[in-house]
Amino acid sequence: MLKWIQGGISSVTGIAEPEYGPECIHSCTTRVSNKQSFNEAVADDFKWQSPENTHVETSTFYFTDLKKGYNGFAQIIHSNIGGIHTTAQFTFKLYKYKNYDASKAGDFTLSEDELAEASKDFETIWTSTKLSNFRIEGKNFFADNLSIEWISDTEVHFKSAVNPASVIDLVFVQEAPSVKVGVDPHTYYGDNLEAPWGSMSHVFRPRNKVTGSIKTTTNSGAEIVLDKEYTKGMFVMALQGMKPHHAAKAWKFINFQNQHYSVVLMEFTTPKSYANTVVSIAIVAKDDKIVSVPVMNDCRMLELTTDDAGWGVPKSINFQLNGFDASLNDSEVETKGIAGLETFEISGTLTELTERVDVMNEMPQFVKNIVSGVAGTKPYIYQFYSQDLLLKLPNEEKPQTGPCWFETTYIVDEEVPQQ
Template sequence: MWKLVQSGLSVVAGTAEPEYGPESIHPVCSDLSKDEPLYSPLSPKDLEYQVPSHTCVETQTFYFNDDLYSGFAQVIHSNLVGLHTTAQFTFKIFKKSKPDAYVWTSTKLENFTVAGANFYADNLSVEVDDALRVYRIKSSVNPASIVDLTFELIGESVKFGKDGTTYYGTDLANPWGSMRHIFWPRCKVSGTLQLGGNEQFEQDITLNSGLGMYVMALQGMKPHHAAAAWNFLNYQSENYSVVVMEFTTPKSYNTTTVSVGIVTDKNGKTLLGSVDITTKHLKTYTDPVSGWNVPGEAEFTLRGKDLEVQVSGALTNLSERVDVMNELPQFVKNIASGVAGTKPYIFQFSNELDFKLVKDGKVEHSETGYGYTETTFISDVIKPSN
């Protein structure tokens, strides 16, 4: 997520937006009638890049983990006001037992092109099969992270609402911004990784029985205007997968929290799709570097008609504190932090978390599984005065 935030901040125009009021934000699913489903499987068109002509960032992110390792591979496709497009491939991997020792690469892509749901560049391809159930990611753009991974969808894909999108603007027919997410919440992951020159762990890694999650995102406006904070959960175990994607808008858009969450069983069947989600930061402490109030524990609760799922636990293992502004030119930093009031940091955690499934008020299943979580702070979350 951090590159998506960073890419937009590099084109900050300056002043913060005015307060548009609650009519300026249209959360995903808010326009559904009683007869329309809250969520549905993806169509072939849903998997395609949207490629809008205005300023935006689109990403394909593939999260993976097995008994030893966790990480992600990501393509970032950025468009600056329709005049200039760039693309980047980022990759991160670490041992679950020591998440703060990681291999990280970020490489600019050359001669890139979008072809429906596929993405190509020199020495890189991200392709889905004809059945739209298997993605293969092949990259040799950086000798420190040569990637050949296959993600096979287990069970069902998911989008919320009509198109997975939250819209910004006082006229829903002509929105001036958007935020879109679509998901493969549970995947089988296999493949090889060559990590030449790293001193953290093995240079050649084979994944045979990994689990994964795929999310495609589109942020169709500047990130500090779209969101003041984010929470993200990717929980994977032998029996269940849980994904939560949540953001809270700045005061300009009524400090609105938008959440979507998915729970699947081991076969990828969707047990719960929810927009009624509570994320709690517990045992918070002031981070000495960023100054943000960071959670020492987290609790995600997803609610349905007769089902409730909770994933919670201590965030003991911090993989990385990402200073999003770190790579930006100094003059952009001054504009973004001084004028727009932004101070973006992303905290990436890797921990064992507790899972609990409650049906009709009774605990039906509880277990412990692996949770990768991110907490992102961009600007202060200020509640509206009304």
């Protein structure tokens, strides 16, 4: 009971939490130990949960044009503080790698016009815009001049004209199955699973065909039309059902897409109040199939240098993703045991740091108030792009190459692991 009271107080006041210990973190990955971690998510798993307590909920759509070299995301951030005040924000990023080489993403060739577009100069677009008159309707989200609408269980339409620098009209059509870890993808915080004081969850659609356009006031007012045959995307619905700096102190994220393969990784490390627990979820998809959902991963950031914010900035990565074949059932996984694990390796140089985001500058003022003054809290997101990271697959000699979006996020400075 004492820990429940402590958790309740800290979730409202924002004060530093006591050290509850590992018994107060119940991860979705631990619950699938010795089981098949891949569970196919259905469309209803992508409904907005919008709990009454303090939370941040996001729906993020990533896209990669393999021919033209465009890479970016569109995101809704929906947050509620103490059940009192709700805000919503639209954020958008569009980036194009200089001298993009499409041959590293697939076995297609480019026409002269495509080569010209892939090589021309491009100014990165980054916008963050407060939304008005927003509302949730199941899986759908609406606001003035913005909508995320599920046309069917396999097709989602994201439109926004809230910022003239990033007017989007994008359609995501499912190619590979949706993914959640286990029957219940939530990680729970607290000493009573029947009444947790916080939670975290992720549901993924890791591989989609993407069509649409982006209009911008930059880049000579260009309208960018994504290649309808070779633009791949993924999207993820995420819920932090407690204050973000209490749920996690650091994050890693990968979105690798090429002509045939997609790899997604979402990993967070809890604060020491929850024993610095690492929860790591990866997904490997090939064309229209899920290959594996590794949850026993060793994700190392290498060649770190400390920047003026005091965080370690990597120059390269080596991620060993260890999982079972997604076609195995629970009993087959149990029979095979550790010997049945397959390793998928993502590695290479992080070619360019495209953005360092000072999260406090991007937050709505009311959200800033909950973390301002909390010792050690200085959230930064480091966004990297590389056009030719390597994906090594079990039992295949030739590695895959492709463009990859990588993010590392630091939130709380309390001896964050530097790997």
